[in-house]
Amino acid sequence: MSSTAQSNTDKPRLKTSAMIASIAAEGQRTKSAPFGNALVELAKDRPEVVGMTADLAKYTDLHIFAKAYPERFYQMGMAEQLLMGAAAGMAHEGAMPFVTTYAVFASRRAYDFIHQTIAEENLNVKFACALPGLTSGYGPSHQATEDLALIRAIPNMTVIDPCDALEIEQAVPAMAAHFGPVYMRLLRGNVPLVLDEYDYKFEIGKAKVLRGGNDVLVISSGLMTMRALEVANQLAGDKVDVAVLHVPTIKPLDTATILREASKTGRLVVVAENHTVIGGLGEAVAGALMRAGVTPPFRQIGLPDQFLDAGALPTLHDRYGISTNAIAATIKGWLG
């Protein structure tokens, strides 16, 4: 090895604004490609399942399905509008397409195609869309900070935001069992494994209390539930008792469970989401509470209404207040 190479290995690893970065913390337990593996498993008994992508099979874990079922895999090229239209056509002819791309491209570039060719006819198309919210350091082109707001506004759509590898594995057969279009935010690659330590089973449309607590109720989805559980552990050391209500289905919202939990007196209600504070879980919960006349002290943790910076994910999660430490500090500040 040259001396230059040697000295490089001694340097601390540079922080990076790479497109793809693992959201797993150092030392965290992970599982590889839960979506791709679960889809292969599902496809064994469901011959109508096909996989379709727009030049992002490898980056959405669909390559595992493509390898297992090459004749049921459709590479549509880097053309998201075509991808969605073709998925509609496939569904019309009896297939159940699992369509993958990045969340930005599904929700922004191909929106009209999802809206008109799939949702309007309530076709049985499933979307698995990677890099949800702020899970890419690449800048706004790849940061899907508004995908939930956009997709949940479409009638007929079911929208889910799984927390970890276990939940993704469980979500895939649940998506297939539900007739109609389902949009899933996808965590890919080595995905953290958290919910196996809880007595947890994913069900579409069901919010679940993962942890009780008397001072704060955190309502969260996606990877923010993982953060919320860490925050609860951290704040327990400061004698702050944090409950965590996991809401993986953004639409239809489990209003009954949310109202029941938010009605328990004496708790600060905090919605935490990996999404802009506009139009996502926070405003969905706020609307449900207001409509029911349930008005606990209410706060939102989420991404600001701005185009986010490029940078390393840990840096950005700190900067925008969605890292474990940042969330814990914010909640402590609110408690005074």
Next chain:
Amino acid sequence: MNTTAIGHNTHLAERAYRIRRNALRMGEVQGQGYIGQALDIADVLAVSYFHAMTYRPAEPEWEGRDRFLLSNGHYAIALYAALIEAGIIPEEELETYGSDDSRLPMSGMASYTPGMEMSGGSLGLGLSIAVGRALGLKRTGSTSKVYTLFSDGELDEGSVWEAIMSAAHWKLDNLIGIIDVNNQQADGPSTQVMAFEPIVDKLEAFGWFVQRVDGNDLDAVVAAFDAAKNHTEPKPRMIVCDTKMGKGVPFLEDREKNHFIRVDAHEWQLALDALDAGRNA
């Protein structure tokens, strides 16, 4: 071939006349509609529904049918006219065209109308859906074909070219595209809004089997559909149809060319009379 075609075409001319008549009657109901387009495409629809396609009028969802996708949803008035003539929609329903709770909304939507295979309105969707349908039919081993009608204006949409590239990539020989080149779109002549010629050369370069015909010449349209069906290369097929807005009603053919031809209240009956005069001539 010619004899057969002529034999067919007497019968097809009558079908085309009745499609035009149905469309004019619907236009009269609402006092408006994309009647210029309906009249220009009637011959192509007559050939599609009464020469080329296999379907069961009483069973519009029959699996073995050929699919007909209307990408240009504003041509719904024309397709309804053909679906009525084909016995898929009862003729008396024509009186409901564009009215509240009608199965015949002004813009074509799949969930409203038997025989309407897609929801149009937003232009440039049809060919992408057709690619998926053609792939889906191959997946199940079906020999049905996917016909997709779209307009020259839709060639402006990038997604149409995504689908054009993809159909050739997948060798979709069960897909037959039909482009209505009437050279009119919302803001003016299509060739001026966005130059799309030479369209045949472009499509051939993209790997399609392409024919260009006078879309109001029934002999030519029949021959083109036959050739598209019988072609043996593993390529998608496109029939570029040059048509005349208002065809069959001379005073509308001569009216200042416009995407939305204006017809005054008293003119609907005049148009029907002119159409009938042409039939009897």
